[in-house]
Amino acid sequence: MIRIFWTVFILGICSNSPSQNNIKFQVDMSTPIQQDLFLPDSGDGVILRGSFNDWQSNDLQLTDDDRDNIYSARFTIAGDSGTVIEYKYVILKANHTLLWEKLPDPENPPYGNRKLILTGRDLELPAVIFDCDRYYLALVGKEVLFSVEELRSDFKEFRQILEDEHCCLYEYTSKQEFDRLFDRQYALINKPLYPHEFYNILAAVTAKIGCLHTAVWMPNGFWDMQPDNLFPLQIRLIEDKVVVSGSYRDSCQIPPGCIIHRINNRNLEEIIIEMRENLYADAFNINFINSQIEHRFAMIYASRFGFPQTYIISYSLPDTKTHLTTELIPADLPAVRKVIFENFNYPKLTLQLFSEKNSALMSVKTFVYYDRLDYFRNFVDSCFQIIQEKKIENLILDLRGNDGGDPFCAVHLLSYLESQPVRYFAEPYGKYSELAKPIPLAANHFNGNFYTLMDGYSASTTGHFLSLLKYHKRGKLIGTASGSTYKCNAGKNTEVILSNSRLILTFGRTTFTAAVTGMDKTKPLMPDYQIEESYQDFLAGKDVYLEAVFNLLEQRK
Numbered sequence: 274m275i276r277i278f279w280t281v282f283i284l285g286i287c288s289n290s291p292s293q294n295n296i297k298f299q300v301d302m303s304t305p306i307q308q309d310l311f312l313p314d315s316g317d318g319v320i321l322r323g324s325f326n327d328w329q330s331n332d333l334q335l336t337d338d339d340r341d342n343i344y345s346a347r348f349t350i351a352g353d354s355g356t357v358i359e360y361k362y363v364i365l366k367a368n369h370t371l372l373w374e375k376l377p378d379p380e381n382p383p384y385g386n387r388k389l390i391l392t393g394r395d396l397e398l399p400a401v402i403f404d405c406d407r408y409y410l411a412l413v414g415k416e417v418l419f420s421v422e423e424l425r426s427d428f429k430e431f432r433q434i435l436e437d438e439h440c441c442l443y444e445y446t447s448k449q450e451f452d453r454l455f456d457r458q459y460a461l462i463n464k465p466l467y468p469h470e471f472y473n474i475l476a477a478v479t480a481k482i483g484c485l486h487t488a489v490w491m492p493n494g495f496w497d498m499q500p501d502n503l504f505p506l507q508i509r510l511i512e513d514k515v516v517v518s519g520s521y522r523d524s525c526q527i528p529p530g531c532i533i534h535r536i537n538n539r540n541l542e543e544i545i546i547e548m549r550e551n552l553y554a555d556a557f558n559i560n561f562i563n564s565q566i567e568h569r570f571a572m573i574y575a576s577r578f579g580f581p582q583t584y585i586i587s588y589s590l591p592d593t594k595t596h597l598t599t600e601l602i603p604a605d606l607p608a609v610r611k612v613i614f615e616n617f618n619y620p621k622l623t624l625q626l627f628s629e630k631n632s633a634l635m636s637v638k639t640f641v642y643y644d645r646l647d648y649f650r651n652f653v654d655s656c657f658q659i660i661q662e663k664k665i666e667n668l669i670l671d672l673r674g675n676d677g678g679d680p681f682c683a684v685h686l687l688s689y690l691e692s693q694p695v696r697y698f699a700e701p702y703g704k705y706s707e708l709a710k711p712i713p714l715a716a717n718h719f720n721g722n723f724y725t726l727m728d729g730y731s732a733s734t735t736g737h738f739l740s741l742l743k744y745h746k747r748g749k750l751i752g753t754a755s756g757s758t759y760k761c762n763a764g765k766n767t768e769v770i771l772s773n774s775r776l777i778l779t780f781g782r783t784t785f786t787a788a789v790t791g792m793d794k795t796k797p798l799m800p801d802y803q804i805e806e807s808y809q810d811f812l813a814g815k816d817v818y819l820e821a822v823f824n825l826l827e828q829r830k
Contacts (some may be wrong), residue, residue, distance in 0.1 A: 316367030323360030445483035555645025560729030561756030640678025677733025723748030
């Protein structure tokens, strides 16, 4: 008996269970009811999500027993006195769609979550008004417009952030020119505007900064307005032609290789010119701008022109002059994002061996492995182990479409390719300070013939990497001019959500410069062997980049 009692006593005094807080939550749903966003008689409900349930559960449901539009419920929340919880009220539609509050606490960026400090005692919170997102109105067939006062306030916020916090706002455009541009764009806000109209006003400003890390983006609410209505075709810009390269849908209405001439009765050449004039890039790099248009045409189109009722295109079949017309079936947002944001979804890293050529092809589509650095390093280590074991003499590194990522990834790869220890960054930069010191050679570093494939999307960290290869004359660069140079702007906490329109501004707080000298920051990195893909090459399915390398290998024999 004594032993049993002692055991129970020990368990009791060692318990670290958090306190239980009995809290009554209340929210006034009058506004979403008036806007037809919340239809309780049709099965819609209100739930509570927060840090205490990982923002995922639908279990905490509120009710309105007296039909006064105030929904309430008592929930037990675990947490010791002084613990801060965050939460939002969420409309759970009958079809299981979730409509989150927009920004109930503007003083708690970036998501405006409501905050509560637990006291360890029972609490009854006052009823608060559900903070509706204006973009939800599109879900019930209503226009999403922002007033002149709201947009002018957002523009002032936008301007102040850039003037106060951007690291080098006037690097390529003078302050005098910017002041005129700011005033001119502000004057355009003279009537209520749709989100895409306001986007066009802001994008004209960010395009003049000459910084690929400074841009305006549409908020999630905009894409939720018509998530099943995006331009469905993937494109390439080849020989001044807009060429169909694929589809975001399972089937392609228009065969690859077709040339698009018009969309909704507007000349596509004019659309492309307008996009070019309003897209961001380091030093206004046209190669990166064109690559963005190729990679993100569907989302750029929606951001600039909104969501049309139909997509009617004029096109011609390969090697014909006859113009055909058809109405396209739109693509949905998940399908578009899967392709456009592939580099953020950890694309597969591959090594291909060509035994007959004693060569290896290492494909690195991105350096965006910030939280999977060990995976990236292990891949690189294993590749060079194989290359050493197989006694491979020729290495081809494919960086086409690689728009940057984690410098730690790039440095690890560089350690296998450099001829002698070199510095990566010109100066110590925060957590990357060690990269301003010479990078030690990897144990299995490669000394053979080395070729790097590059294109106009090679930017940011990839621009640093390529500039070091070129500066130290390590191997040969093959492809088209790069999308950036040896320097770019970036930094932490560079995302701001404008208060009313919810448009997102990203901007650079710090300049990162590779350890090179004598390069021109206004000009792209040029390859040693420049590749020009022709329309006929595309139709024939040729990889002219890789063919160029194999031709060089043949010449070495």
